[in-house]
Amino acid sequence: xxxxxxxxxxxxxxxxxxxxxxxxxxxxxxxxxxxxxxxxxxxxxxxxxxxxxxxxxxxxxxxxxxxxxxxxxxxxxxxxxxxxxxxxxxxxxxxxxxxxxxxxxxxxxxxxxxxxxxxxxx
Amino acid sequence: xxxxxxxxxxxxxxxxxxxxxxxxxxxxxxxxxxxxxxxxxxxxxxxxxxxxxxxxxxxxxxxxxxxxxxxxxxxxxxxxxxxxxxxxxxxxxxxxxxxxxxxxxxxxxxxxxxxxxxxxxx
DNA sequence: CTGTATCCTGCCGGATACTG
DNA sequence: CAGTATCCGGCAGGATACAG
Numbered sequence: 596x597x598x599x600x601x602x603x604x605x606x607x608x609x610x611x612x613x614x615x616x617x618x619x620x621x622x623x624x625x626x627x628x629x630x631x632x633x634x635x636x637x638x639x640x641x642x643x644x645x646x647x648x649x650x651x652x653x654x655x656x657x658x659x660x661x662x663x664x665x666x667x668x669x670x671x672x673x674x675x676x677x678x679x680x681x682x683x684x685x686x687x688x689x690x691x692x693x694x695x696x697x698x699x700x701x702x703x704x705x706x707x708x709x710x711x712x713x714x715x716x717x
Numbered sequence: 718x719x720x721x722x723x724x725x726x727x728x729x730x731x732x733x734x735x736x737x738x739x740x741x742x743x744x745x746x747x748x749x750x751x752x753x754x755x756x757x758x759x760x761x762x763x764x765x766x767x768x769x770x771x772x773x774x775x776x777x778x779x780x781x782x783x784x785x786x787x788x789x790x791x792x793x794x795x796x797x798x799x800x801x802x803x804x805x806x807x808x809x810x811x812x813x814x815x816x817x818x819x820x821x822x823x824x825x826x827x828x829x830x831x832x833x834x835x836x837x838x839x
Numbered sequence: 840c841t842g843t844a845t846c847c848t849g850c851c852g853g854a855t856a857c858t859g
Numbered sequence: 860c861a862g863t864a865t866c867c868g869g870c871a872g873g874a875t876a877c878a879g
Contacts, residue, residue: 597819599819599820601744601747601818601819602744602747602748602762602763602764604765607822607825607826608818608819608825611818611822611825612743612814613740615818616743616814617738618735621734621738622723622724625723626724641724642725642726643726657832658828659828659829660824660825660827660829660831660832661825681824684817684821685814685817685818688810688813688814688817691810691813692734692737692738692807692811692814693723693730693734695806695807695810696723696730696733696734696737696807697719697721697722697723698721699806700721700730700733702782702803703729703730703733703781703803704729705782706780706781706782707780707781709782710779710780710782711780
């Protein structure tokens, strides 16, 4: 139990963990692991994210040092985002989790059916 | 891009991923990896969680087949929760992520200071 | 002790319009 | 294209009371 123990309420690592694992954070990091992407490319890849939330998510991840924003001064504007080395390490762990969950979805789905069946009977 | 691709909006794995990585889900799974725990033990371990949210989180995780609830018919009531084998696999990946983030917090914090310094100057 | 039921508020996040 | 600004509804989630 050190100063950065995520289970403790007032701990900065809890906030960072939430940025990374949050609804849009996890998908954004996952998408950027595959390749560096421009704003609207990301928006298309992360299905369902709004401009506002993508922008906000990117700012947060950039602030935490997980993403770098690179703006090229051309017209039309060209900006792309990529993971930092730390961001890539985080992404690897995250993708490990994502792929595990994806691969085990049949188990999850049948567990849900079992749960709903017993609960529905009550 | 298969049927369970988490980047797609209508995909069941996205929901499950959110249950696991969500604010309370991640901490609950992490806590249960260390040991099987009773309701109020969990509540103390996951600092800041309310009864309502812990209960809700546990139901969701149980439904997804990641947690098993075991109630012993004694007085006072004795109920404890533990991870299923699938839950343990998920927890391992999750803890890998958590420990990485905790260990790299100094980097994150200094990144934040740099970010805030340049932004505050504008 | 282990939970549900209810109420209520803050803020997450979607829609829309606008700017450089 | 790459965002910001503003508005606003819904719901996550906290507080409290209560039940088994």
